[in-house]
Amino acid sequence: MRAIWKGAVSFGLVSVPVKLYSATESHDVSFRQVHAKDGGRIKYQRICSIDGEEVPYSDIAKGYETEDGEMVVLDDEDLANLPTTSSREIAVEKFVPADQIDPMLFEKSYYLEPEGSAAKPYALLRQALLDANRMAVVTVALRQRTTTAVLRVRPTENGDVIVLQTMMWPDEIRVPDFTVESGEVKDAEVKMAKMLIETLAGDFDPSEFEDDYAEAVEAMVKTKIEGGEVKRTETSTKSGGEVVDLLAALQRSVEAAKTSRGESTPDENDGSGSKGSGSKGSGSTAKKSAAKKTATKKSAAKKDSSGGSGKSTTKKAAAKKSTTAKKSAAKKTAARKAS
Structure with missing residues (x-):
């Protein structure tokens, strides 16, 4: 438990430094209002009843409604003047x-x-309350408002403990506006009622009573979960913590920034083949490499083709020169024979 208040009990000249702990907690079952179709939570807006517009928190003030329905608006200065x-x-x-x-x-x-060395005066007050069979009526300031309360002793598994119980003001207890007209009650009926009381008489043991409604709700919810009847919404997915969420957000921001500048992400540089940006980067790199190889082959083929054409042209020129020389020699021989 965590202490919610520190102070001291004072009676006469005795002061007992103490810590205050909440002694109760509610286990009442609470339900959320959700959209039956998808399980999304229902949100409520702060709408002004006069102009119908949504009001931001900065424009919300405290108001006191009078008995005739008039509204008195109180500002921070008014509230500061309250006791x-x-x-x-x-x-x-x-x-x-x-x-x-x-x-x-x-x-x-x-x-x-x-608290501290106050164990002895604490035990003194506790024993005095038990021996006198009395409660101490006290005044205490909780949440900056003075209220009345009582100190009494309560036995627990760890021994007797002093309990402080705040009290409502007398005018907060309502008076019933109805009367019970029962008519005459006969002595025989009273006798029979007493017999019934004696039959059911016993000591109070709170462990004999259980919250069967809460247990039934938990069992029903467990059955639905096991049967797969769960609406998976964004709000139902719990994260591992703020640090993990922060790191993930930073990583996404870095990747987005690099993508906008045309740079590769860390996943692309490491050549990982997993799904996501890393896989796309690897595929892109492979395509570029293949295209480069294809271009190299085409260039080599072009060079080979160009080299072959040059050799063929040289051979043709040599053959042409040989034919021309033969024709010239034949003409000279014919001319000598004719002369």
Whole structure:
């Protein structure tokens, strides 16, 4: 448990430094309002009832509605003038018999733990309350508002502990606006009712009672999960923590920045063949390499073709010269014979 308040119980000249812990917690089952189609949560907007427009938090103020329906708007200066206190004292006003306080007045319960060297005066107050069978009526400031409360001793598995229970103000207890007209109750009926009470009489053991509604809800939800009846929404996917999310966001930002500049990502440089940007990078590199090889082959083929054509032309020229020389020699021979 975590202490929510620190102060001191003072009675007479005795002061007992204590820590305050919340003694109760609600296990009530709560449901979310969701869209039946996809399980998305229903969101509510802050709409002004007069102009119908959404109101930002910065424009929201506190208002007090009068009995005739008028609204008085209070600003920060008005609220600062209200009586508040930051006292750290639990002041004992008086010790009263335990049966004089109506349980309906009790509101919230807190455990008191002695702090530092206050164990002995704490034990002294605890024993005095037990021996006198009384409760201490106190005033205490919680959340900057003074309220009344009682100190009483409660037995627990770890021993007797002083409990502080805040109380409602007397005017917060409503008076019923109805009366019960029961008519005459006969003595025989009263006798029979007493017999029934004696039959069901016993000591109170809270462990005998269970919240069957909460258990039934948990069992039903478990059955639906096992049957695959779960709406997978964005809000239902929990992350490993803010650090992981931050690293992932930074990595995506780096990749986006490099892509916009035409640079390769780390996955592309390492040549990994996994799905994603790394696979695309590897494929792109392979295509470029293949294209380069093809271009090299074409260039070589062109050079080979060009070289072969030159040799053929040289041979043809040599053959032409040989034929011309033969014809010239034949003409000279014929001319000599004729002369």
